[in-house]
Amino acid sequence: NAGVTQTPKFQVLKTGQSMTLQCAQDMNHEYMSWYRQDPGMGLRLIHYSVGAGITDQGEVPNGYNVSRSTTEDFPLRLLSAAPSQTSVYFCASSHGDGRIKNEQFFGPGTRLTVL
């Protein structure tokens, strides 16, 4: 299994550009989520999904869109990039069967810089 994969690993954008961060998992996990990691702030939840066709907002959703058309894929779209979106982005997945023991598996992260 490849686990959770993310592309690209690095990206530089200009203010106002749009882009999509890709995330895929091959573990048949129902639950997928996107986090951003900023220095001193830990990981903050952007959006999450409990299954194909179902998404919801997390703590910091503004400026981001998501969709979940398949169990495997959960792309994150930046509609109009801003310097405040400079961050490291992590995608994660886990089983969503309600067992609290299900840990999240993380992708390698995408380092995004917005100029």
Added chain:
Amino acid sequence: AQKITQTQPGMFVQEKEAVTLDCTYDTSDPSYGLFWYKQPSSGEMIFLIYQGSYDQQNATEGRYSLNFQKARKSANLVISASQLGDSAMYFCAMRPTGNTGNQFYFGTGTSLTVIP
């Protein structure tokens, strides 16, 4: 409200010594899971250990153990016999089961440096 607090931004420990990383949490859910993750300088998130709110015994995984004090709402990570490779960021996380999203809540992390 769900909240995880890690009050130690940075910690130092001598190689081969034990170290405790603090974590307190706040939740009104009766059932929840507590997790610790390690993030080395390479950036990946590595799952270390899990503790369920109804578990009677403290969790252990090799050199990692979790000092779970439910009444105090604390879930401290203990690393025994520290190694240089333990130098990393450590994040405490909670997963309450009362919400439909199975969301995880993370603390701000503790940076651990192991001194030779």
